[in-house]
Amino acid sequence: MGSLHGLLSFCFVLVLVLSSNHLTAKAHNKSTNQIKVEADFKIIAELAGNNSIPNADFKGLAKLALTKAISNGNGICQRVNSLLLKSSDMYTTRSLTGCSTNYKDAVGLINKSLAALDAKKYGDAKTCITDALANSTKCEDRFEELLQRNSPFTFMKAKFGLLCLTGLKHINLLVQKERLITEGCSQTLDKELCISTVGFFQENKGLGLHGLAKLAVEKALQDGTRIHNHISVLLKTTSDKCVLKKLKSCSAFYLTAIGKIKASLPALDCNRYGDASTWVGAAIGSAETCEGVFAGKSNKISPLTPMKIEFSKQE
Secondary structure: OOOEEEEEEEEOOOOOHHHHOOOOOOOOOOOHHHHHHHHHHHHHHHHOOOOOOOOOOOOHHHHHHHHHHHHHHHHHHHHHHHHHHOOOOOHHHHHHHHHHHHHHHHHHHHHHHHHHOOOOOOHHHHHHHHHHHHHHHHHHHHHHHHHHOOOOOOOHHHHHHHHHHHHHHHHHHHHHEEEEEEHOOOOOOHHHHHHHHHHHHOOOOOHHHHHHHHHHHHHHHHHHHHHHHHHHHHHHHOHHHHHHHHHHHHHHHHHHHHHHHHHHHHHHHHHOOOHHHHHHHHHHHHHHHHHHHHHHOOOOOHHHHHHHHHHHHHH
């Protein structure tokens, strides 16, 4: 079954947001794991607020530039084909035919770079863009060699090149940004969780603490519901009795977690941050118990018992 991280990453964001402003009560008798988790929160907060890590969507900007480059390249191909229909000179025809091939290949390479970018194969993406630029230069070289003049596409080629270089620039900035975050998160217990949480902060900085917390809880609710639905599907398709028993337990635990996340939203809307944090902490405990069931650990419910929840409410 799916990992717990889809739920926990956003729950942790909420806890981080609330604790960073001292809106929750101070914890007592902290376990070693709690201390380590809080240390992780501090690292995440520092990374999220680090001004040397840009808040720009470099991937989106790169894709925008490269998509425009494809459109520009296709426009050049159409212009080449139009001139070919009118050409009667052998050298001009040969040059135009070569340019047609060059720009078709260039457009194909930019399309490949977009796929590589989505797959986070940044080196491959940059190589494709560089090769596309080389193809556009071959067209110009061919006109210089055969006709001793510039091609009719010089200005269009300049725009194509600028768009490609813009895409390259933003990919390099994306790589730099991800490297800074990855290096910072290397000190945490869960590197991937740290990276996703910092990314969440980076993407939503303009919301403010309250807005971030609410968005995090709403996303956690969506992810928890998705995981519970996935468990429901597995219950219908699994025949192993031992696995079925564990899945039934997990279904109950996630249903409980979803209920507690729902309960945290009204508390958050009313600025009852201690209550909201308690509900979310209880939801994390329920979800963690499912992981424990499949890992063969005790399926004892989280230490956040109903009595403690009531006590935290009063506090």
